[in-house]
Structure formats: C-alpha cells, structure tokens
Amino acid sequence: MIFPWKKRRAERRCVARKNETLEGNCDLELMIPKHFQCPISLDLMKDPVTLSTGITYDRESIERWIEAGNQTCPVTNQVLKNFDQIPNHSIRKMIQDWCVEKKSYGVERIPTPRIPIIPCEVWEITSKIADATTRKDGKKCQELVGKIRNLARESERNKKCIVENGVGFVLSSSFESFAGDSMEKHEILLKEIVSALTWMFPLGIEGQSKLGSSKSLRCIAWFLKGEDLSIKQHATIVLKELLSNSLLDHQIFVDGLLEIEGVSEALFKILKVPIGPTSTNATLMVIYYVLQSKSSENLASRFVDFGLVSLVLEMLVDGEKSTSEKALGVLESLCNWEEGREMACKNALTMPLLVKKILRVSEMATEFAVSTLWKLCKNVEDESPVIEALGAGVFQKLLVVLQVGCGEKTKEKITELLKLMNHYRDRLDCFDSSTGFKYIQRPY
Template sequence: MIFSWRHKRANRRGQARKNEALEGNCDLELTIPKHFQCPISLDLMKDPVTLSTGITYDRENIERWIEAGNQTCPVTNQALKSFDQIPNHSIRRMIQDWCVENKSYGVERIPTPRIPITPYEVSEISSKIVAATTRKDGNKCQELVGKIRNLAKESERNKKRVVENGVGYVLSSSFETFAGDSMEKHEVLLKEILSALTWMFPLGIEGQSKLGSSASLRCIAWFLHGEDLSTRQHAVMVLKELLANSLDHQISDGLIEIEGISEALFKILKVPIGPTATKASLMVTYYMLQSEKSEKLASRFVEMGLVSLVVEMLVDGEKSTSEKALGVLEAICNWEEGREKACSNALTMPLLVKKILRVSEMGTEFAVSTLSKLCKEVEDENPVIEALEVGAFQKLLVVLQVGCGENTKEKITELLKLMNLYRNRIDCFDSLSGFKYIQRPY
C-alpha cells in the first residue's frame, strides 16, 4: 500500500542547501511494508495481535470483526478455536522502528498500546469496592473508583469491559450505602461515583433498584441544587437514564416527593449548563410529568414559567432539543393550567404548526397531540381559529399524505373535522394552498 507524505522542510539556517535539493522532490511516495498492514483495513497496525490461526491483525479491527458475530479468521477462513488476542510485540516494535526511520517523511511513531483490562481484573476491583463499602471505608472506595475511571479513560475497550462485568451495579450499591450514611461526609466520593455512573447504563434491575432508592434519589437531588456545574450535569444525566430504563413510575413518584426537585430542573433549563444537561433535564421533566402523582408538580412548573420557557426553546432550538421541548409542552398540556398558559402565549400555535414535519417523527406526534389538546379541550374557539390562521389545516393534510402512526392519524382526522367548521371565517383561507408543502423539504 502506498501513501504520499509531504517531505518536511527544515527551518534551520545551516540546511538551506539541503532544502533547495529537496524542493524538487518533496512529494515522495512511501510504501508501507505489507507485513505491517492489517489484513482487514490494509492500514498500518497500531496494536498488532495474533489469533489462534497465527494471523496478525490490528486489535481494533479484529475485535470489530468478532463482535459482528464472525467466528472465523478473516484471512484463512478457519474456525477460531479461541478468541484470545495475543499482543505481537515483535511486529509492534518493528513497526515503531520503521516509523522512526521514516520520520523525515512525516510518519509519526505509533505509541506503545496499553494492555486492555481483563474481566478478572475488573472483578478484583469490584470485589474490593464491595468490601470497602461494607466497611464504609470511603477513602479506599474513592481510590478504587478513581482507578476504574482511569482505566476507562485509556480506551473504549476498557470502558466496555467495565460495563459488561457489572461494575454499574457495584457502584450503584456503594452510592446508596454512602448516601444513606452521610451525604456531606462522603460528598467527594459520591461525586466520583455519580460521574462514573453516567456511562454505565443500563444497570440491570438490581442496579436500578439501588440507584432508584429513596436515599440515592435524595442524594442526586441534593447534587442538583449544588454549585458545581459538572456534578449537576452528571446528576441530571443519571436521572435521565434511570427514568428512561425504568419499567414503571416508581422512580418518578419517588422524585416527585423530593422537595425542590422541580426548582432544580427548572434552573438547569433557565440557566443552561450545556446542551447535554438541557436535553437531560427536559427528558427528566417529561418522564416525571407522566406520573399519576404529577398534578401538583405540573402546577408548580406552570407557576415557575415552564410553558413559556419551552416555547422559547422552540424558536431557534436544534432538532433534538426541539423534540424534547415539544414532548414537555405536550405533557404539561394534560392539565388545564398548562393549556391555558400555552394558549395565552402568542408564539405557541405558530411554532407548533411550524415544527410539524421539521423536527422528527416523534416531534410531529408531539406537535399534533398538543394541537389536539389546545383545540379540543379548551372551551373557547380561539385556539382553532388561530391554528387555521397559521396554516395548521394545510400542514395536517400533508402529514396524512406523508404518513403517520394510527394514533396521530386519528387525532389529525378529528382536528380537520373541527377546523372545517371554522374555515369560512378565515377570509384568506385557500383549501388547495396546503398541497404546495408536499414538494418542500422538511
């Protein structure tokens, strides 16, 4: 395989003549020795490993091959008796020497790869964390959690191995124990665990139970009120994953009972920490509003100004944020207070209609559902008239033509029947104008 590396020119005064000689030949072609290339990618191997068949591959490529379900050697097509990957140090050192020799061609020396952590090593660390937690030895536990985080930072391979070997459950259990003992005393440790848990989901039923306990939830909510922006982001990210993986509303119900949780979530939305925290907060809010116990929560959110806030997010929010904002708006319109607040905002109806077919399939469903609630469940006719004035009838026709779910189709059909009763009141209404939207990109 041949790569063209541009010859680097020295800037030293004493090599002026050498530079002149190289100027006419600065685009030299350099050939990578065939035995340095990975048979799968044909690229220079960075971490050569040998399989049981004796063929050497770059670790990342052969792992991807095996993870795809293949059980044979790509080169020999022999069935693999073992999936063990033995580091080929000889080839690796030869490649590094070759890189050094060709440094003048712009070739950078590949670093010596770190040996991936083994399941046994992960199990050993987990056992030590369990023992330290049992003794309530916060310092030792913090040291071990730090070791887990450092290993995960070394490579995605290590991170995956940590998750696969159940460390998430171990840390969830440890978090519950130390949170129940004293949040103030173990604050630093709890922050470390919370940070690590952000990438360890799903935790499994037992892990969910530990992290969704009363002690754990109160600790997470406590961090949401803190001044440390990074910890607040980690807290809301963990809550989002907890609720997303929950099979019932038990965790949502537990959160609702915690005093000040609505204020903490609203603060993240009103004074953003970053896009990740904003989206996570919107999702947590949405999940909580689905609970049967969320009436008081919804009322509190309306009082704080959540409706206006999510409507503002729809003005120039990117698609992912807009989808989640539409979900929160749809959820809060389940209550009369939410619907009244949404109707009183002049931007609500135009933005709902505008976002149809422009965000995502889920975003369209949320927008149609919200329109249905505002037009059908508000006593006066103003929402219907306003929806017609901003082109809702035309947009809904297009959704039917493009295709949508049965539930959304049913809501659109009912909306069109309702709007049809008021069409004559709109002087500028043109029943055919809606079809111009068909050719437009959304």
C-alpha cells in the first residue's frame, strides 16, 4: 500500500529530476563555441578583430590591453609589429548566425558594429572645417560639425580619437571666426560648435586663446542671455571649463567677461530659475572663479544687490553634495566684501547652515564653511554673529575638526575663532553641553 503523501513526494522528486535534466541540456546546447569567445574576457565577441599575430579578440578587450601599455599578443606573447586591428567579418557573421539559431533560448543577435574612426579620418574632417571657415561657408561647416558629433555618439573610442587629434582647437578657431563675422547669421552653427565643445576640454593654449577672445566671449555671453535653455546650459559648461582648465592666466578671460554688459544678470538668472543640476553647478563654478579675480569688486556688489547671498543659502538647505560645496565656495567669496558679510549676517539661515555643513559634505566644504565663519565673526563689529554661531553648536564642531585634522590655514582660523568665542564662556551655556564633547576622542 502506498500512502497518498508518499505518492505526492515521489511525483515532486520526479518533476524536479526532469527539470534538472532539461536545464542541463539547455546549458549544454547554449555553451558558447570556443572560437566565438574572446581569449581575454572569455565572453562572446561583439566586434571581433584580428591582430598581426593572427589571433582574434573582441575589440573592446584588446584595446584595453594595449591602452594598459602592453605590446605583446596575449595568447602568443609575441611582440606586436603594429597595433592594427583588422575586423574579422567572417567570425562576426558566424557569431551573428549562431545567435539567430539560439534565439528561442533568449540569445539576442549581436548588431553589426560600426568601424571606429581613425586619426587620418579625423584630420580629413578638421581640414575641411578649417577650409570652410576660411571661406566663411557656414552651411558646409555646420554639416561637418554635425558629422563630428554623430561620430562621437557612436562610441567612447570615437570621442577619444576626436579629442586627441585636435578637433577642439579647430572648432574654437571656427567659433571665433564665425562669431566675429555675424552671431545672428551663424547662430545655428555657433550653437552646434558650443554643444560639441562641452566634451572637448582641455583645448590647449591655442584653443583656449581662441575661445577666450573677446569675439568668442561675447557670443557665449549672448547665449547666456538668450531663451534657449539647452544652449544656455552648454554655454555655462564651456565657460566653466575655460576658466577651470585654463593654461593661461584666467584673469584675462575674467576681464573679458566683465567688459560684457548683462553677464552677471544672466548668470544670476540661471541660478534663480534653474535649468538642471549640471547648469547650476557650472554656473556656481563660473561665479566662484570670477569672484576670485582682482577686478571683481563691482561685480560682487552687483551679485549681492541681486540677492545672491540669500539664493546660495537656499541652495544649501537641501542641496546635494556637489551643489553644496560650490555654493559654500561662492558664499565664502562674497564674504570678502563688506556688502556680502552684512547680507550674510542679516540672514537667519547663515549660521545654522554653516555649522551644519561642517564635516557633513566634504573636506573642501568644511574649509569653506570655517573660512566664512571666520570672516563673519572677525570682520563684523557686532557680536551677534558669534553668539548665533555658538547657539548653533559651532564650538563643539570646531573642536572635532581640529581632532579629525585639517589644513594649516583652516587650523589657524579655527584657533582664532575658539579664542574669540572663549570670551563668551560666562555669558552662554553652550560650553557645558556634555553631548557636544561626547564624540571627541581623548588623547590618552
């Protein structure tokens, strides 16, 4: 006699064994043929190429091998006579046919890869762009710039090849030439060039001098003041890269910007009515670099009048790490001037936010926050900033920064602040808080 529960258990075991057998057969049938596998990654090759040694690899794998500084064939260990990678069309066709055969098992057909661009092709395109620029043929130049952008979209390898072969300089020269001719007439072309330049930095000294010329800067400022949100974002990115990657004295570029009417208003508007995180961060960086220049006092006053101090404080309330760091840098720069310090002291958010951001964002953000506190407490005759900071718990935070470690300049500022705040020992009870020192390690 067979009990029902024993019968059910036996049926379940039988079904399980059957499934295991089917799975095993599937695995067996779907095993990738060895000659379809890349010898480096052991994965199915998507873009098989053959080296001078006759061994075929997946293009991505062998490129990483060569870029790492290796000069030998991974399989034969022979020194490569050249680094040419010849597409193996026969193997690729066989792999694609195999993928079609195994479609019922979920295998997708590998698309036919595009042949990567090579330096001589890039040089040919740049020569045509230079020629079209000389002839002021905007239509032909726009067509060629579009071709460059399309090639870059195909792969990171293409983008790298384009950047390494001087396209940035050629486009910068073209931008300066057409901007000087007529911004309105060549508006679409100039927008195309700016969009392409966003990923072509660094440009080199010659490229930067072309893009930083008065003609180019006026065109970039024109885009900043326009209504096209996409080009405004691209213009801020280009301006930020130009100032941050400058091989020349960026004071030259800043002076050129300051001569253009309406730039400060345009930058403030981009922050006030944000386009996106990328443009916001780029704009904050541009303002920061401008405020670091020797001739930016009048510009700083205009920014304060616009309400930039309050705006960056609002950004700090719930801003992400990158934005908070840049906003603190702008706030610290604005506090170099009396108008900025006065406006910061009047805002109720200033001290709580500065204290909160210490040790909460990054090492650089902490340095900016400490420096801003130092400027507000040292350079304001009123004692209210010190009292507000103490009420927000700054004394304990500064002690922790000293314990954790910081730069020499920051250490000096913290020491001065602690000495200044020590005079208020008898007037405030914030020094006796046991919770404030709870996380400070003892030196013994």
